Amino acid sequence: MSAQGDFIAGDWGTSHLRLFLCDARGAVRDSATGPGVAGSDGRCGEIFDSLASKWGEHLPAVLCGMVGSNIGWLQAPYAPCPATLADIAGRSASLRDGRIRIVPGLECRNHFDAPDFMRGEETQILGALALAPCLHQGRQLLCLPGTHSKWAVLNDGVVSEFLTAPTGELFNLLSTHSVLIRERGDLTEPAFCHGLAQFARFPAAQLLHRLFECRSRSLAGELVPRDAAAFLSGLLVASDIAGAVAALGPATTVYLIGSPNLTRLYADGLGHHGLGQSHTIDGSAAALAGLAQIRRQLVTHAN
């Protein structure tokens, strides 16, 4: 069912695989889903073939995410920053005579002089550059919220540095296992904004000295116990924003790339901090656009 110029784009993370049959311009013609790398049991090749075979034999493919890690299909070593589209595409790892390419992650020495890594987000950043061309000009600040949120700085379209905050992981750990949260309710907007607002009153405070409020405000009757997790989420997002902007420097617009339920929280948080406007780009669309950019780069480079 494939046509001349078609290729397969794959976003293969720890928990999910999303495969797309794309035409030469990157438009999606069909899609399929499968298990993440963590559930692939070392059989990434078989899983890929079983899903892709319906689209025909020997189609070229570009895959990003944990599929390129040491628990994936083939390890694609991290590319160093500063990194351009050409750098990232040029360092992709090859399988099956180069027909399948796996996108490398990025590494940098971050603001705190520590090694930092991303894998998968580099493709979303390349996609954001394609979807929002203004990102190619000057200094731009991007935030990709998630289990391990990434903040990235672009200079004239080049990824110059980034910084990781395990904001989502800390939220999950604390709301599941901590005595600070006795009851995990819905993430109600008012309680989330309460957490944002309380943190923003003392933006230089260490997060550690604000966490107990999830419990103490419940004990004191200032917070309904089932709202404690939403309040915690507000504290964490506010701490993430305050710390990242202090480290990397403010920006007129912060570009938020991710799932709508997460980017909405960060857009609220940026508003509360009075840190300028935000512009949201859907994370799945960004990944797909990034894979198409890399494919285009590889084709152009091969010719």
Next chain:
Amino acid sequence: MSAQGDFIAGDWGTSHLRLFLCDARGAVRDSATGPGVAGSDGRCGEIFDSLASKWGEHLPAVLCGMVGSNIGWLQAPYAPCPATLADIAGRSASLRDGRIRIVPGLECRNHFDAPDFMRGEETQILGALALAPCLHQGRQLLCLPGTHSKWAVLNDGVVSEFLTAPTGELFNLLSTHSVLIRERGDLTEPAFCHGLAQFARFPAAQLLHRLFECRSRSLAGELVPRDAAAFLSGLLVASDIAGAVAALGPATTVYLIGSPNLTRLYADGLGHHGLGQSHTIDGSAAALAGLAQIRRQLVTHAN
């Protein structure tokens, strides 16, 4: 086996009960241990009687800790700050015609305008005042490290305010459940000091943006994976010290009250931050001295 003036002092926390037969001056004549409040199954009275009966009938007792919480023997409502020895003793809850007294916890509006609470630590603070009389003069800063670390400010011997940081709980959660720590090794001193030193290079940084280093430094070969937990401990203790001192203000000497394995970490941390000297007081000795102080206050007040 008891003599005139003898009394029972009890430190009854969530996990442990330590009972002491003391003479009128507070010297220990005998001791016994039992289950904490969490393991008492609502039978605190029976447990107390079974342990204390060997010392004779109708001895007066003073008990502190979670025994006074809503999961303990009798709820002793929190006393407000500022609080003196007389305030705390005066608000103790009575059982068995006043023969058994349960020490109340403390509550305050902390530096971040949030409600804050302690239960058990107030008795250790009163004990520290007895063991280190210089604490009665001027402004003093105390730190009681633990699952939920407490930082307290004394003004002329009066507890004026305090601040809680769930430092120990966060360490346990992250080193047990997080993908940041793959292997939980011993808390080796060099790796702990590495964490302290790295945090201290950027003391105003948000903890969130330093946590990923537990993993990234291992990936980059800068940290042996089994040292990641000790490195994390260094980051957490440094963040606790930096945040508390920024909030409450520095002190020439910080008084550390707790178990030696914890106070040692904080003494190291204060040294790394160049925040002056520390003076350590054993937490168990402080609790016992505090119970004796409260007993003395109650006897004096009764006469």
